[in-house]
Amino acid sequence: MTAPAVSPKAHHRGGLLLWFAVLGGAIAWALHLAAAWSTDELACFAGHHEISGTPLYVVITLMVVIPGVIALAALGTALLVRHRTSGTAVEEGRPDGTRRDRTRLLATVGIWANLLFVAIIAFDGVAVVVIPQCRS
Numbered sequence: 001m002t003a004p005a006v007s008p009k010a011h012h013r014g015g016l017l018l019w020f021a022v023l024g025g026a027i028a029w030a031l032h033l034a035a036a037w038s039t040d041e042l043a044c045f046a047g048h049h050e051i052s053g054t055p056l057y058v059v060i061t062l063m064v065v066i067p068g069v070i071a072l073a074a075l076g077t078a079l080l081v082r083h084r085t086s087g088t089a090v091e092e093g094r095p096d097g098t099r100r101d102r103t104r105l106l107a108t109v110g111i112w113a114n115l116l117f118v119a120i121i122a123f124d125g126v127a128v129v130v131i132p133q134c135r136s
Helices: 008-045 056-085 097-130
Strands: none
Touching: 008 056, 008 097, 056 097
8 A cells, every 4th residue: 555645845944843743942042032032121121111112021021922822832833733643553663653653753752842932932931020120
């Protein structure tokens, strides 16, 4: 029995989803780190307590929540990929067995990495939101 043919477009989309599952949390954390802390410091340095009429507290909170949601989406994608590659018996000599094993390994790495980045964003978010902005 041969595996069903996969269109190049579907194959490309699957590859992008796998990369999002592995790297999405790391990219979300990097964006959070650059945006939240720098916005806080630059706004306070300039003496502002709001950005475009929005209180600084709300802007900083959004810069924590949005990357957190992205990291959770990457975690969910990694869990979905791992679930879809589990329970499949790989027959000896089947050419897609190695690809499936590699995909499962990357999904597992994505799960653990995204759990770590969700925790980092959450703890860092607590620090950014709880520590008073513009102390002076």
